[in-house]
Amino acid sequence: MSDGPDQAEEVLLRYVERLALVFAQSGIPRMPARVFAYVLAEDAERYTAAELASGLRVSQAAISGAVRYLLQTGMLAKEREPGSRSDHYRIYDEDIWGAIFLKRADALIAYEEVSAEGARVLPPGSPGALRMRQNQEFFAFIRAELPLLLQRWHEHRRTLTAGEPPGG
Template sequence: MATPSETQRDGDGADETLLRFVERFAMVLSGFGLARMPARVFAYVLADDADRYSAAELARALRVSPAAISGAVRTLVDAGLLGKEREPGARVDTYRIDDDDLWATIVAQRIDMVEPFERIAAEGVELLGADTPGGRRLRETQEFYAFMRAKFPEIITEWQEHKRALFGDGDPDHPA
């Protein structure tokens, strides 16, 4: 449990406990290949309570330069991890998590990326022969990725049923 001094907000209103968590979460995301600054921005947007952020708000909250935020949000928008919007008449873009079913959406966006692994593994099997040790490993690789792609729709359906059981209408703020 956080002590009162750990949950105090600084002059910009950033919760120190939140920022410590964001840094730890960003380290985990970085370990999976997301660059450090986009990882920090994504972790912050995921964990903070607001639903939209301007680049200036993100820079203040994370205590970094606007230029660092600019590159980070571009990376996250391009990867489909953040949505970019502009309100009618507004002069600045805002960024938000792009979907209510965040993780299913993220994985769905990436599941087709395994198809090239299937293809190249199949090519390797044909070139090397399925009866060689390398050919057998490549065949296993091909079949693993084919299995994952085939099972993904079923896993998403199960996840959505599980999510409804946990949260009712899908709103985590109002559990069933």
């Protein structure tokens, strides 16, 4: 008997846990971090909740809440195959991080608007009002630069993947 597939699975799961820890340290809840890390690192294109639970060796109930979080934050997409009764989950886009950052652009507008409100309603010249004005300008700047940054990333990404087979 070969221990290759089992060993490969153990290596994958150890790596998934390391990657999930980095995601969790950046603010993603632990189980969504594990699911997202698994979907990024494992080879399949789409997963059912049962496949995610089996792959991560957790309950489907744990997957349910994690997937809900990942869908709400735009980190995963949900599809249903014709004739299937199960939802399938996948990374949102071939350009995972570009798609995630683009989906988060709406949050930048909200941050900018609420910061502008703070700059207006807090006492003029107060430290809080000045910080809110700086916040407003920061988010306006990031929002304006994001399309250019993503365009540069897409150009750079094309040079990285030139000559690679599709999906590679």
